[in-house]
Amino acid sequence: MKKYIALLVCLFELTVLINFAPAQTIKESSPQVRQKTFEKIWETVNEKYFDANFGGIDWKAAHDRYAPQVAQVKSDAEFYNLIKAMLGELKVSHLQILTPDILDRFKAVDTTTGLTLREIENQVVITRLSENSSAAKANLKTGFVITKINGEAVKNLDDAKRKLYGQPNTTLRLSYLNEKDEEREATLERTPLSDGDRQNLGGGFHLYAHFESRRLPDNIGYLHFTNFLQFLNPRITTAIESFKDASGIIIDLRGNGGGEDSVALKMANMLFDKKTQLMITKTRKGDDFYYQAKPQKNPYRGKVAILIDEHSGSASEQIAAGLQEAGRAVVIGKTSKGADLDATTIGLPIKALFLYAYGQPRTPKGIVIEGRGVIPDREVDLTRKELLEGRDAQLEAAIEYIKSPAQ
Known part of the structure; x- marks a missing residue:
């Protein structure tokens, strides 16, 4: 925990x-x-x-x-x-x-309106809408700019997140700019997330994760999830196994905050035909912890692209950096958060917890991700214009890589 x-x-x-x-x-x-x-x-x-x-x-x-x-x-x-x-x-x-x-x-029970937001061109912009969500039913579109929530101006992305947060089954008023920069308003519901997407941690704590797996045109496998949690292990395994005949796999880690290293490693195992060192964590005492991919009998051997952005952190950064340095995946998108330390907690006299970092991961070549982030092989920005056109330039770049001739 x-x-x-x-x-x-x-x-x-x-x-x-x-x-x-x-x-x-x-x-x-x-x-x-x-x-x-x-x-x-x-x-x-x-x-x-x-x-x-x-x-x-x-x-x-x-x-x-x-x-x-x-x-x-x-x-x-x-x-x-x-x-x-x-x-x-x-x-x-x-x-x-x-x-x-x-x-x-x-x-608390986590909720969603179905919106994924990012700061683009100094505006808070919708970049993704969950299918059948309150936001999707309100006919919101990618590229729309969020201007106010409950009548209060949105200052930045962090401010928007604060204002979206609330109790389950409550509503909020969302003001936004449409494709013509006309201000409109929608009422959204904070919908409780499904228990099937929740991992109980004990002590009343729990974590949620969104998971999506599908086939894209040109026989490309696509996998997107928001955290590396144990309950996702069978879903990730099943998805990659179903992509064995795919021309390539895109692993979308944009917005993935991290989680269990063991879940990330289990996914990596399915992509290698030999043991491969991915990360090494050094501690104060000089103890080294080695994160090594251990291959399965029939690993996926095709092309792999990983999508990251400035909200990809911790375990998602480790797996992206490890696969990148091993030459097993091409990383596309924006430089990641650079928040990659191994940490634990202790109790305090004041009846709070203290989270502290005891280990610093680095790649086998010595690259430290903390404070640096994972630098993509192909840096691709999202633009509001393309989002309004229904396009995802980062995903398009990954598809282009998968379809390109092998070198």
């Missing part, structure tokens, strides 16, 4: 989306508890963080600067923001204090 908590943070991009506000129903902690929590967090990073040099930061000096400020804070919300500032000096992903109110959100 600890690994999934790390994924939850990536999926909701909490370090970006949340400035901690006072929780109305949670009792405030005492100054003594806050001080103990501060020391626990600092000591954990000092002893277990993957980089003994702390990226050049004087971690002891950071302690001495922030420790006196703990006594000055007047609420848990102020304390959390103080911790956020200290951890932010390390400038890496997977360092986060998970407060009780955040964890409660992770226990």
Whole structure:
């Protein structure tokens, strides 16, 4: 479950989306508890963080600067923001204090309007609509620009995500620009996601994943899923096995926040006819964890294209980078998030959890994905004009690669 908590943070991009506000129903902690929590967090990073040099930061000096400020804070919300500032000096992903109110959100029933949004040309644009979703039934189209939600202007993609979030079976008013840049309005319902698309993690936590598998024209297999979760293993396996006669396979990892490395590796196994090293994770103690593809009896030997974007993170970055470096797949799209560290959680005196990074993955050639991202072999932008035409330039580039003569 600890690994999934790390994924939850990536999926909701909490370090970006949340400035901690006072929780109305949670009792405030005492100054003594806050001080103990501060020391626990600092000591954990000092002893277990993957980089003994702390990226050049004087971690002891950071302690001495922030420790006196703990006594000055007047609420848990102020304390959390103080911790956020200290951890932010390390400038890496997977360092986060998970407060009780955040964890409660992770226990809520997830909902969807059917919209996938991206920032394109400085606007929040619809790039995908789920079939039979509320958004699809409202006749929204790719390329439409989201301007307001419930009458409030949408500032950016993160702001749109915040405003779309809400309780199951509630509605929202969506203002948008159509293909003629005329402002229109639609009412969308926040529909609960199916239990069949949910993995229960224990303790009331759960994760959802969208999964899609189909044949494209020219006998090309297409696979798209939003997280690497254990319950998807049989679906991924069945899909790739059904594509054995395909001219190529496109694995769409755009927006995939990551998940279980073992699920990604199991998928990779089906693409190799020999053992192949994909990633190596180094820890503070110098222990190395090797992620190696182990071939099946009848692997798929055809062309593979992987689609990524700036929202592909963690395990999706590892598998894309590993297959790319091994020469087994061509990566197409936009540079990925660059949020790829192995992390776990510990409990805190303040009754929150602390997520910290203990390992740094890298490719066999030594490329570190954290802070860099996976750089595609073919960089392709999405444009609003093409989306309005019903086109997906990144998918088209992958199809073009599959159809091109082998070299």
